[in-house]
Amino acid sequence: MWALQNRLAGNIEHLGDPFADLPDRPPPGTTTGTPTDGAPAGTPATDATEDGALDLLVVGSDSRISAGDPSQWERGAQRTDAIMLVHLPADRQGAYVMSIPRDSWVPVPGYGEAKINAAFSFGGPSLLIQTVEGLTSVRIDHFAVTDFESFTDITDELGGVRITLKQDLLSGGRLVLPAGEHLMSGEEALAYVRQRQGLARGDFDRVHRQQAWMRAIFARMRNEQTLQNPTKSLPFLDTVTRSIAADDGLTRDVLNDLVDRVDGLGSNDIGFFTVPVAGTGRSPDGAQSIVRLDRPAFDELMAAVAADDVAGYLAAHPDDVDLLPPIAS
Structure with a gap:
C-alpha cells in the first residue's frame, strides 16, 4: 500500500x-x-x-x-x-x-x-x-x-459517463449526438464542453457543461464503486494523478x-x-x-x-x- x-x-x-x-x-x-x-x-x-x-x-x-x-x-x-x-x-x-x-x-x-x-x-x-x-x-x-483533454482519459478509464443533452450536440456544424441521455466517451464529452454554437447563455452554459461533466465522472465512479474495487481503483487513480x-x-x-x-x-x-x-x-x-x-x-x-x-x-x-x-x- x-x-x-x-x-x-x-x-x-x-x-x-x-x-x-x-x-x-x-x-x-x-x-x-x-x-x-x-x-x-x-x-x-x-x-x-x-x-x-x-x-x-x-x-x-x-x-x-x-x-x-x-x-x-x-x-x-x-x-x-x-x-x-x-x-x-x-x-x-x-x-x-x-x-x-x-x-x-x-x-x-x-x-x-x-x-x-x-x-x-x-x-x-x-x-x-x-x-x-x-x-x-x-x-x-x-x-x-x-x-479537459486529460478528462477524456479519465472518462474513458471509467467506461464513459452519462450526460443528458437538452439539445443536439454539434461540433463544427456536424451532429455528434442527438438530444437525450447518452453514455458519452471522453471525446464526445470533450465536444460537449467545447460546443459554442446554439448555447443561449454563451460561456455561462459552457461553465454548466464543465460542471456537469465533472459531476458525471464522480457519479460514474460512485455507481461503479471504483474506489472500493482494487482492480478498478488503481488504473483510475493512476489516470487521475497523471492528469494534474x-x-x-x-x-x-x-x-x-x-x-x-x-x-x-x-x-x-x-x-x-x-x-x-x-x-x-x-x-x-x-x-x-x-x-x-x-x-x-x-x-x-x-x-x-x-x-x-x-x-x-x-x-x-x-x-x-x-x-x-x-x-x-
Missing part, C-alpha cells in the same frame, strides 16, 4: 511552491469541527490532514505542463478555460465547486483591473492565487492545474486525505455553482467583453466560505448563484 501511494503521489507534476513570498495572505481558516489533536473548535487549520475545512483553487488550462516550469513561461501564452474554488467542509458531509467566470473583471495585483484569467496568463499560479485571495479573502490551501499538476504541498498524506473526504459522498452531496454575477458588459476601454461580479452577494458568499458555512449561505440565498440542478433521483 505504501509503495502504491508513493507511486500515485509521484504521478503528479509538481509546480514548486506558488505560495512562497505571497504578500498579505488571508489568515488560515477556522474549523467548525473538532481537530484531531483535541484542540477546541475554531483552532486554525494548518494541515489538510487535520479536521478543518480545506480550500483548493483548481484551474483548467491549455498549458498544464509548462505551468510548472518557469523557464518555459511566456507572458500571455497560458490561458485558463475554467477557474474553480473547491471548498471541502470540516464536517466532511459535502463539497462545493464554485466556478468563477474566466471573464470576471477584477483587480490583478500589479496590472490594475483585468479579466481574472489574465492573472494566470501574466504571472502563472502565484499571481492567480494572489488575485483570488485578494478578491475573496479566502486563504487557498492548495493549487492544481488540469485540462499541483503545488509541492499536495503530498501523499494530503492526497490520501482528499480521497477520504470525498469517498463517502454521493453525487448530489457536491454542489456545483457559478458565483454571483451582475451580468456582462464591456471593459472601460470598450475593447473586451467582461463579466461583472455581484460584489455584495459575492462577498457574502466568500465570507461563508471562510466561515465554513456555504450550506447556510445557499439555504438563505438560493437564487444568488447559478446552481447546477441536482441529478433527478
